[in-house]
Amino acid sequence: LNQAARLRNVKPGGNTPEVGSLFNHANEQVRLAAVRLAGGWKNLGPYFPELGKLAGDKGTAPALREAAFTTLRDIGGQGAIDSFAALTGRDTDPGIRRQAVLALAALRLDRALPAAVEVLTGTIAEADALALWRSLLNIKGAAAALAKALPKSGIPPVVGKAGLRAAREGGRSEPDLILAITRGSGLDEGEVSLSETELKQLVADVQSKGDPARGEAVYRRKDLS
Numbered sequence: 001l002n003q004a005a006r007l008r009n010v011k012p013g014g015n016t017p018e019v020g021s022l023f024n025h026a027n028e029q030v031r032l033a034a035v036r037l038a039g040g041w042k043n044l045g046p047y048f049p050e051l052g053k054l055a056g057d058k059g060t061a062p063a064l065r066e067a068a069f070t071t072l073r074d075i076g077g078q079g080a081i082d083s084f085a086a087l088t089g090r091d092t093d094p095g096i097r098r099q100a101v102l103a104l105a106a107l108r109l110d111r112a113l114p115a116a117v118e119v120l121t122g123t124i125a126e127a128d129a130l131a132l133w134r135s136l137l138n139i140k141g142a143a144a145a146l147a148k149a150l151p152k153s154g155i156p157p158v159v160g161k162a163g164l165r166a167a168r169e170g171g172r173s174e175p176d177l178i179l180a181i182t183r184g185s186g187l188d189e190g191e192v193s194l195s196e197t198e199l200k201q202l203v204a205d206v207q208s209k210g211d212p213a214r215g216e217a218v219y220r221r222k223d224l225s
Contacts, residue, residue: 001037001040002033002036002037002040005037005040005041006040011040011041016041016043017041017043017044017045017046017047018047019034019037019038019041019044019047020034020038020044020045020046020047020048020050021047022034023035023047023050023051023054024050028061028064031064032063032064032067035051035054035064035067035068035071036067036070036071038051038071038075039067039070039071039073039074039075040074042074042075044075048075048079049083051068051071051072051075051083052068052072052083052086052087054068055068055069055072055083055087055096055099055100056086056087056092056096056100058093058096065096065099069099069100069103072084072103073103073106073107076107080107081104081107081108081111084100084103084104084107084112085100085104085108085111085112087099087100088100088101088104088112088115089115090118094119097115097119098119098132100115101115101116101119102132102135102136105136105139105142106139109139109141109142109145110145113145113146113149114149116136116146116149117146117149117150117151119132120132120133120136120159120163121151121154121155121156121159123156123158123159124156124158125158126158126159126161126162129158129159129162129163130162130165130166133162133163133165133166133167134166137166137167137172137174143167143172143174143176143177144176144177146177146180147174147176147177147179147180148180150180150181150184151184152183152184153183153184153186154184155181155184155185156185157185157186157187159185160181160182160184160185160186160187161185161187163177163181163185164178164181164182164187167181
């Protein structure tokens with residue numbers, strides 16, 4: 001049914017919102033399939049709030065939570081925006097909050113900005129900060145918006161360093177963002193260069209974890225041309 005909806009744009013007659021009644025099914029695979037199907041049918045009626053609950057519940061299995069986020073994005077509209085916004089508060093689990101910030105930014109960047117800046121500046125690990133910067137900068141208009149929204153001081157150096165790296169990789173040219181990051185973090189733009197230790201670690205990671213087939217697939221993606 002999901003394939004029929006997404007590939008051929010067809011669905012059965014009848015009360016399709018009732019797929020939401022399977023969100024609490026005892027079988028995890030049934031729940032997962034129902035959530036994904038809801039994104040194909042895009043009509044949940046009274047069951048729509050259940051998606052937000054699944055997305056925000058720490059007890060939700062990771063695959064089911066990811067499906068709930070994806071289905072909310074598929075359905076879109078004000079309901080999805082409000083669902084994501086509700087999960088960007090400080091009392092939300094940090095991992096879920098980051099996911100909600102990115103999802104909200106893709107739909108309503110202006111509404112996500114305050115939480116995005118909070119999450120960025122509160123990130124401790126450079127790898128997490130880099131991943132968050134990269135995801136945000138893939139959103140149209142995010143670089144310019146972040147350049148205006150970043151604080152003029154107090155950006156942790158580890159976050160600033162990750163931001164500088166993300167802002168200039170992949171052929172990007174984001175002078176305003178780079179200026180905002182260097183000003184807010186007190187870093188010099190040159191400080192983003194890899195240390196010898198970091199370079200050796202990067203090479204080791206490439207040799208042990210590199211996937212040339214996946215690399216070629218990424219390289220050939222039209223949206224990254």
